Amino acid sequence: TGAYERTCRYFCRKSDSVVVCVGYRLAPEHPFPAQFEDCLTAAIHFLRTAQDHGVDPSRVVVCGDSSGGTLTAAVAQALVNRRDLPKLRAQILIYPFLQCVDLNLPSYQQNERVPILLKERTLVLGLKYVNLDLGIIKEVFKGCHVSEDRRLKYQKWVSPDYIPHEFKTRGYKPSLTYQPSKEICKVAESVFDPVFSPLLAEDSVIAQLPETFILTCEFDVLRDDGLLYKKRLEDHGIKVTWCHLQEGFHGIVFLANMLKNQEENEF
Numbered sequence: 129t130g131a132y133e134r135t136c137r138y139f140c141r142k143s144d145s146v147v148v149c150v151g152y153r154l155a156p157e158h159p160f161p162a163q164f165e166d167c168l169t170a171a172i173h174f175l176r177t178a179q180d181h182g183v184d185p186s187r188v189v190v191c192g193d194s195s196g197g198t199l200t201a202a203v204a205q206a207l208v209n210r211r212d213l214p215k216l217r218a219q220i221l222i223y224p225f226l227q228c229v230d231l232n233l234p235s236y237q238q239n240e241r242v243p244i245l246l247k248e249r250t251l252v253l254g255l256k257y258v259n260l261d262l263g264i265i266k267e268v269f270k271g272c273h274v275s276e277d278r279r280l281k282y283q284k285w286v287s288p289d290y291i292p293h294e295f296k297t298r299g300y301k302p303s304l305t306y307q308p309s310k311e312i313c314k315v316a317e318s319v320f321d322p323v324f325s326p327l328l329a330e331d332s333v334i335a336q337l338p339e340t341f342i343l344t345c346e347f348d349v350l351r352d353d354g355l356l357y358k359k360r361l362e363d364h365g366i367k368v369t370w371c372h373l374q375e376g377f378h379g380i381v382f383l384a385n386m387l388k389n390q391e392e393n394e395f
Contacts, residue, residue, distance in 0.1 A: 135385045139191075146183050148174055152199070160258045164323045167199045168206050175213045185214040193381055194245075194350075195257070197224025201326035201357070208336035216338045223345055223378055226353035227327040228254060228319035229278070229286045231269050232303035234296045235351035242347045245378040250349055258318045270306040273316035279308070285327060290359050291352050327357050335364040342368060345376030 133149065140147040152166035171190060178185040192200035204219040230236075231251060240247035251265055267273060274282070288302065322329040340361055344354035354370075361368050373380065 131382070131386055135382055138385050146181050148181075155257045156259065160318070161321075161323050163257075164199055164202050164206075167203050171203050171207065172210075172213060175207075175216075178214075187217045188214065189218045189220060190216060191220035191222070192224070193222035194378065195225055195253070197221040198226065198324070198326060200224070201226060202323045204337055205322060205326060205329050205333050208333055218339045218341065219337065220341045220343075221354065221357070222343045222381055223348055223350050224326075224342075224353060224357070225250070225254070225350050226357050227286055227325045228268070229274055229282050229325070229328070230271065230288075232271070233286075233288055233352040233356075234291050234298075234300040235353075236349045237300055237303075238298050239347050239349045239351070242349070242377060245349055247349050254319070254324075258324055260316065260318070264312055264315060267309060267312045268316065268319075271303075272306050272309040273312045273319065275308050275310075275313045278313075278320065282328060285360055286356060288352075291355055295352070295355065327353060327360065331364065334360055334366075337361060337364075337366050339367045340369070341371070343371045343373070343381070345373045345378060345380060347376065348378040350378060 136147045136149045139145070148170070150167050150170040152163045152170075155163065174181075174183075175185055175188055178188060190200045190203055192198070200219055200221055201224055204216055207213065207216060228251075231247070236247055248265070251268060252262060255262055255265070255268075264273065271279075288296070288300070319325060320328055322333075340358075342354045342358050344351045358368050358370055
């Protein structure tokens, strides 16, 4: 959109960089994973042709916010084993959505009614993205879509136990554990694809990721996704720069830039 183009222009000016914005196909008209495939194709093409644009191919960074942060993380993961391409210099994840295992993490409980990304809206958008029936929302919130096998596997990566205590003081109650439903587990299989939930990538992939910048906001249901990814990366020795906006909410970077442009009469 025009508004996002202004955000990209702002980043371009402030960082004195070449910025490429990917106009990927949108769901639901174009089913998952068309969006990821478009972003990956664009990244590969740019890495191969960076010098044509006056860019050092060893200094390419991928960046995205919200679902764009999901795509950024997925693209960075897809490129780790490509020996035919230059390595990414870094990835920048701005309040990304990274997992669909536990939607009762502290940040989901604390911020479920905080605009603009309400808890239910997050899941509605996610399920529409992977083309799943919205009728399973209640079961997914309860965790009935996670089989015992998956629960065992993912508990070492996705757990409120890994969220620092200071993020639990603003109202958090450990959630009840419900039995998995075989039917829901089968239907919801796609939400565990690391392209959709990059936090669930294997250790062998995480260990090869580039240096990372993660931005989280206190008043955002997705805050803890960022915190958990930060921990996973650091556990594998990946350098992470973390910025937490104590008064921030989901979408603030985009909104702040839009207001700034308004003040400068750039509309």
